[in-house]
Structure formats: C-alpha cells, structure tokens
Amino acid sequence: MSVLTPSRPAVVERPRTARRGIAAVAGLLVLLALVSLASLMYGVRDVAAGDVLDALFAPVTGNNDHGVVRTERVPRTLIGLVGGAALGVAGALMQGVTRNPIADPGLLGLNSGASLAVIVAIAGFGVTSIDGYVWFAFLGAAVAAVVVYGAASMGWEGVTPVKLALVGAAVTATTTSMITVVLLTDRNTLREFRFWQVGSLANRSADSLASVLPFVVVGLLLALAAGRVLNALALGDDVARGLGQDVTRGRLLVVLAVVLLCGSAVSLVGPIAFVGLVVPHVARALVGPDYRWLVVLSVLLGPLLLLTADVIGRVVVAGELEAGLVVAVVGAPVLLALVRGSRSVAA
Amino acid sequence: MSLVAHDVHLAYDRRTVVHGVDFTVPAGEVTVIVGANGCGKSTLLRGLGRIMRPTQGRVELDGTDLRRLRPRDVATRLGLLPQQPSAPDGITVADLVGRGRHPHQGAFRRWNGDDAEAVSQALALTDTHELAGRRVDELSGGQRQRVWIAMMLAQDPATMLLDEPTTYLDIAHQVEVLDLLAELNAERGTTVVMVLHDLNLAARYAHQLVVMKEGRILRCGAPQDVLDVECVREAFGLESQVLADPVAGCPMVVPIGRHLPAPRAAVTPASP
Numbered sequence: 110m111s112v113l114t115p116s117r118p119a120v121v122e123r124p125r126t127a128r129r130g131i132a133a134v135a136g137l138l139v140l141l142a143l144v145s146l147a148s149l150m151y152g153v154r155d156v157a158a159g160d161v162l163d164a165l166f167a168p169v170t171g172n173n174d175h176g177v178v179r180t181e182r183v184p185r186t187l188i189g190l191v192g193g194a195a196l197g198v199a200g201a202l203m204q205g206v207t208r209n210p211i212a213d214p215g216l217l218g219l220n221s222g223a224s225l226a227v228i229v230a231i232a233g234f235g236v237t238s239i240d241g242y243v244w245f246a247f248l249g250a251a252v253a254a255v256v257v258y259g260a261a262s263m264g265w266e267g268v269t270p271v272k273l274a275l276v277g278a279a280v281t282a283t284t285t286s287m288i289t290v291v292l293l294t295d296r297n298t299l300r301e302f303r304f305w306q307v308g309s310l311a312n313r314s315a316d317s318l319a320s321v322l323p324f325v326v327v328g329l330l331l332a333l334a335a336g337r338v339l340n341a342l343a344l345g346d347d348v349a350r351g352l353g354q355d356v357t358r359g360r361l362l363v364v365l366a367v368v369l370l371c372g373s374a375v376s377l378v379g380p381i382a383f384v385g386l387v388v389p390h391v392a393r394a395l396v397g398p399d400y401r402w403l404v405v406l407s408v409l410l411g412p413l414l415l416l417t418a419d420v421i422g423r424v425v426v427a428g429e430l431e432a433g434l435v436v437a438v439v440g441a442p443v444l445l446a447l448v449r450g451s452r453s454v455a456a
Numbered sequence: 457m458s459l460v461a462h463d464v465h466l467a468y469d470r471r472t473v474v475h476g477v478d479f480t481v482p483a484g485e486v487t488v489i490v491g492a493n494g495c496g497k498s499t500l501l502r503g504l505g506r507i508m509r510p511t512q513g514r515v516e517l518d519g520t521d522l523r524r525l526r527p528r529d530v531a532t533r534l535g536l537l538p539q540q541p542s543a544p545d546g547i548t549v550a551d552l553v554g555r556g557r558h559p560h561q562g563a564f565r566r567w568n569g570d571d572a573e574a575v576s577q578a579l580a581l582t583d584t585h586e587l588a589g590r591r592v593d594e595l596s597g598g599q600r601q602r603v604w605i606a607m608m609l610a611q612d613p614a615t616m617l618l619d620e621p622t623t624y625l626d627i628a629h630q631v632e633v634l635d636l637l638a639e640l641n642a643e644r645g646t647t648v649v650m651v652l653h654d655l656n657l658a659a660r661y662a663h664q665l666v667v668m669k670e671g672r673i674l675r676c677g678a679p680q681d682v683l684d685v686e687c688v689r690e691a692f693g694l695e696s697q698v699l700a701d702p703v704a705g706c707p708m709v710v711p712i713g714r715h716l717p718a719p720r721a722a723v724t725p726a727s728p
Binding site: 125126264265266337340341343344345347348350351352353354355393397398399 | 468469502505506507526527528529530531532534535536537538541542543544545546547548551552555556558559561589608611
C-alpha cells in the first residue's frame, strides 16, 4: 500500500456539523419563542391574547390583567429561560467533564448542598420565602462543590472523573442523611422545604432573578469557552495532554462554570436535576459529540424543556402542577425515545 | 528537533518505575523501545511525552526543559498516542482527526483553512479519506488505529510517540500500521518513538532499538548490534535463538521455551 500519495482532496466533515448545528439553533429558537409566548398567555387566570400584548407593549396601570402579566408571567417566563439554560448547560458540562453519560450537576453534590442550606435557612434562621432561600442555596451549592472538588483532588494523580463521581456520591449521601434527620424531627421545616424541593418557577420574584443573573452570564461565557476543552478531555486524559491541554486547569474551568450555573439555577428554581440529564442527550442526537455545539444547543434546549413543563403544569390541572414534577414526565419519554432510536446516546 | 532524557526518574505515587534514564531520540529516525511487561517502557514514553513529570532529572525538547515550555507549544512539536485510546461514542472520523488541531486553536478561534488543509492531508496520508464521514466505532481495529495516527498527523508534530500502536491488531494490520509509520518517517522525516511487544517487528522497523529492564536501559543501538541471545535472556529471562530474518536480514528471535510439540504428534495416523 503506497500511502504517501495525497491525491484527491479529502471530504472534510466539519461543515456538516456546522450545518446541522445552525439548523438546530434556528429550529430551537422558533420553538423557544413559541413556548415563551405560551408561557405569557396561559395561566390560572384567563387573560385574552390581546390583553397580554397590551400588557407587554402598552400597559395600563390599574388593569389587573396587565398587572398579572407584568408582575407574574413575565418574570416567571424569564426565570424559566435563565434557569433552564443554566441547568441544561450545567448538565452538558458535567457529562463532559466526568465522561459519564448519566452524570447530572447533582453529581457534584450541588443539589444536596443547596438543599441542606435551605433547610438551615428554614430551621435555623426562620426564612420562609422562596426569595429568601436564594443566597443560602447558592452558598450551600458552592460549599458542596468546593468540598467535593477538594476531596477529589487529593492524591498524586489529582482530580479524575471517577474520583469526582465517587466523592460527589459520598458527599450527596452524607448531606441527604443530614437533611432527612432534620426533616424527620421537624415537621414545620418539612412543610416549607417540600415546596422548594420539588422545583418550580412559581412565586419567584424578578429580584431573585436579578441577583443570580450575573453568575449565570459568567457561567455561560465560561461554558462557551470550555467547549474545546471538553472536546479534548473527551478523548481521555493522556490524549488531551498530548494535544497540549492542561487537564487540571481545564477541569477546574468546567467545574467552576458548573457551580456558577447550577448554583444559580438551583437557587432560582430548586433542584431540578433532570433537565441537566436529558438536555445534553437531545443535543447530542441533534449535532453529534462536539461540545462546542452541545453547549450552544443546551442553552436553548434547557429553557425549552423547563418552560414547556411549566406551561403544561399550568394548563393540565385546575390549580398548578410544579414544573419540577412535570419535567420528569415530559423528559423521560424523550430520553427513552433517544435510547431506543439513536446510537449516539453516550458522552 | 531534539528530544533528550537526562537522568529521568518517573514514579506512580511513591513507586518509582523508571530509575535514571539517559537517552537521546535520534532526529528523523525510528526508535523502538522493547522490554518485559512492567519494565517501565510505557512509563518512559509518557515521560518523554510530558504526560508524566519526572520526579528527578529532566526531558529536554530542543534544549529546553519540557516543564518550562507551554503545553500547547510542546503539542505542536510532539504528538503522543497512548495505548488503546478511546474515542467518544458517535464521533466521525473527520471530527476525531479534526481534534488533532486543538493546540493550533484558541478559546474562541474557529476552524479555518489551515485546519481543513491539515485534516485532509492527514486523511490522505493515512488513506482514511474515504472513511471521513464514517463513525469511528464502526471501524475495524486497523482502520481505527490509522485514524488515530491521522489525528496525530493533523496535530502536525515533528516527533510522534506511540505506545504499542499494534496491540490487538492481527499480523497484517500490525504490518500495515508499522509500514505507515515507516513511510511517514522516510518521506516526511517524522521522528518516531514507539513501544512494541513484538521483537521481530521491532528489529524490522527500528533504526535504534532500546531494550529496557526494571526501569533502566539495558541496551541501546542498531537492532543488529543489540538483539542477541544474551540480550533476550537478560531482558526477558527467555532462552532463544537469534537468526537472520530471511526477508530483511535483521535479527529474528525464535523462542525456545520448555515445551516443544512431541515429534510423533504430527504424524500419528488416524485410528481405524
């Protein structure tokens, strides 16, 4: 075989991934616009479509319908967009950095850390408003992540995906049992905590959104920069090092982005880990395993799933069903369909 | 290009595996490292490739300590293919080869003409351009190994380090991969350093053969000067005969071992 005869130019695949990516982004933007509109239109209170538009573009002070739209539905939709994007991207980053297709941000102990902190807020500080939990949840998530990452980086070879997953599981188990101890002995805390824990877009104010927004923005920028790092890490540590990637620094960058994104999202909408599990798989089915595109698509798919779940929860029952519950009902069939139909369900 | 190890010690945790190796990789030649399992040959390769830091001593690339060079600058000069690398599920050949461009790209720098050129050349050199759109997990072992070598070619280093590039390949694919590396060496002047298990293929393809034992270099030189009965006995604890390879004239090791087939076994007639 004479191989050294570079004759015809090879077919180079890149443009195909890019074409698929651009098509997917366009399609998802349309869907996201539709579901955002639905989120503004539908709710417990019937508001005519015309009044919704008026509320947005020509609000009349004192009009109750306009008030509902502006003070409840608009913030709720924005929270869905921001929270969903943060959860979706955090999931993609987590699956990339652990090279584990069933990883979600909860694996770093973020959700349980946030939960424990919310319990402390309720039981210890008597905080009872969802808005009051935001900083506690964020701090709890950050502390958990630091503990997990710190413990996983002990030892001569530093942080490895397996150690990260194991330490995360250990910290989650410990935190969860501490949470259970409090909840078993303290009925009042249990009552308050249940509403936070299930995960919802309701009863959050625009102030909560404003306080976490800067973290989400920084997290998303880091995530976009982390795409090529994850592409290198996906080939294994040795190959990544051979390609000149500083593996330790790369992992730290990704984990930092996860903490910012997931910490914000959990503070805002509660521990809805499932979004982070499903979204990267859907993204992978759409564009393949290139993380630069996976991150971009997750930014759109996360809110699409979360808002869809929220709207369904508002429409199907007389009262309301929390988005955290509906997400699993909507997302699980999607995941099953991907497992059945596609060969690309893996990190 | 020069790659030189000075008194290199390498350790996993506290267990030292390579004990003070001094060794120069001859530029533009093929160097093959052989030795018994656990003798530290793969570890030495990882040390040369900057995947492991020496606990003592240093590796110099063009006269500069590897530790003082930026990882990305090293990667454009030195490529490394570990044993049995694993590709992400569902990745296509072109995408995998394209990832070899990593050290040439920045955080937000996008794919450009140089990248496309390097990838199509790498595909052509390894004769994998027809596989470009295929998924790596659908390929045969030999094709897959060629694709990984293509990824390293897209990285465009002057020196390639390969850890057992022929593992799990049948004999035809082993020869195919080694021929490819020999041709890259002959026609592009690429310096090749690889770990191999098969002594006869090592002798066939090496300009310089390095025999390791217990973390040290036992012998180093041209295969015909290095590979003899005594060397095989010392490095592997195996009795053998070393003959001239009837095809290429280089040394060929024929193991003796304890068990030989009984002469009668071959001619026993079938019982009536």
